Amino acid sequence: MEQVVLVNELDEVVGKMEKMEAHIKGVLHRAFSVFIFNGKGELLLQQRAFSKYHSAGLWTNACCSHPRPEEENCMAAQRRLKEELGFTTPLTKAFDFIYKTRFDNGLTEYELDHVFIGEYDGPVFPVPEEVADYKFFSLDQVANQLQTHPENYTSWFHIAFPKVKTWQMPDSEKLRIA
Secondary structure (H helix, E strand, O other): OOEEEOOOOOOOEEEEEEEHHHHOOOOOOHHHHHHHHOOOOOOEEEEEOHHHHHOOOOOEEEEEEEOOOOOOOOHHHHHHHHHHOOOOOEEEEEEEEEEEEEEEHHHHHHEEEEEEEEEOOOOOHHHHHHHHEEEEEEEHHHHHHHHOOOOOOOHHHHHHHHHHHHHHHOOOOOOOOO
């Protein structure tokens, strides 16, 4: 039984709960999203498997999930990147945001999402149970698609992408992708 970490809006742990129960009750829990760029500055997007319990078949960032109780966010992001796309790469913490989305199937994502960014130019080995397709896109292509076909993208991607696009590294040097 997979559990998620329940948090308050300050990301302070307030408990844990079985993952599906948390999505049924719509309680705030910890999550992460990973954005991967290649050396050309293109963003890796995945199309979620059509068997996913929500947002099936929609396009989104490289991977996302929930850290396990007692699992550090960056380690969880590395684990999930390997589980979904078959590779690892160094990740940098970028920012956090909170979002809440109710789905037609009665589930609710209410997450404090920790966003990590990395760069990778090697082979991708998507796991079919998680990923239907993947592709690298330019930032302009992604922005255009979000405008012209917003229904093809996950709710959290609509929030995170503009922030990732303008994110600056802590040393104030603009990330090569911007």
